[in-house]
Amino acid sequence: MYRTILVPLDGSERAEAIIPHVENLAQHEHATVVLTQVIEPVSRSFVLDPAAPPKYNFDTSAADAAEMYLARIKKKFELKGIKAKTLLMWGPTVESIIHAANEAKADIIALASQGRTGLAQVFYGSVASGVLNRVRRPLLLVRPNTKPSTASNRHILVPIDGSRRSEAILPHVVGVAKLYDAEVTLLRVVVTLNQVVAYDNIEAEFEAKEVHGHLLDRLGESQEVERFSKAREHILMQRNKLREKGLNVTALLMHGRPVEGIAHTAEKIKADLIAMTSQGHSGLAQVFYGSVASGIMNRLERPLLLVRPD
Known part of the structure; x- marks a missing residue:
């Protein structure tokens, strides 16, 4: 049913609260886990036409750290016999998660309800209804302090x-x-x-x-x-x-x-x-x-x- 699980992370322990639940689900489903992290823009600019798509400026040095982080988490999954992949995304958090879900053909998106930066806002405030309205995929959400034992x-x-x-x-x-x-x-x-x-x-x-x-x-x-x-x-x-x-x-x-x-x-x-x-x-x-x-x-x-x- 859930053969591909997309897991957005942001490098924080709070966002990693979802991992025990993903491990449990992946082992039962024999699923592939796709780990993704979003490199958010440090600024954006508009050229002449405000209606044109904005141009984003990124801190490219963050990409190396993100790739190393995802590789480390991927290794942990593989040591438990779970097939895992990594996917680095660039752009605003919500749009990038949606794009990653489409690219990975994810059957479900699993994440903590609060993370360090952008993820903290995904399911709160005005962004919440936008994500739920735009993603036609099941969502598995946990609070950062949810005990791993509740993954049964x-x-x-x-x-x-x-x-x-x-x-x-x-x-x-x-x-x-x-x-x-x-x-x-x-x-x-x-x-x-x-x-x-x-x-x-x-x-x-x-x-x-x-x-x-x-x-x-x-x-x-x-x-x-x-x-x-x-x-x-x-x-x-x-x-x-x-x-x-x-x-x-x-x-x-x-x-x-x-x-x-x-x-x-x-x-x-x-x-x-x-x-x-x-x-x-x-x-x-x-x-x-x-x-x-x-x-x-x-x-x-x-x-x-x-x-x-x-």
């Missing part, structure tokens, strides 16, 4: 919101779960304004008395019961479909705010990996955009597998 991928948390867009992650979940013989937990958070998240009984049909009073007061009894019932039916259907594919799957239903629900459940089940799409409808559409993005990354020391829905 034996328990995968999969938040979905009932939309087809959020379900684009499921084929990837099937592949990874079979690769690692992993347990899968599907999570549906029914969005409410209540800041306290709580689990609901997924095995029982919803009745008015089972839905919290403050929800009934706001939306009306029949509407709220119907909303919870549809959420329950949908996640049970997805659970059963995955079970038919031979996976060990549990389904959980919650109400509250999506980010809090995801974070709480990840900690509760000790998830090794959180797998989801970068866009869904309602709450999940905002999880990796705006101010919420840094919030969830700061709260969870677990790898994230992100897939952009078509």
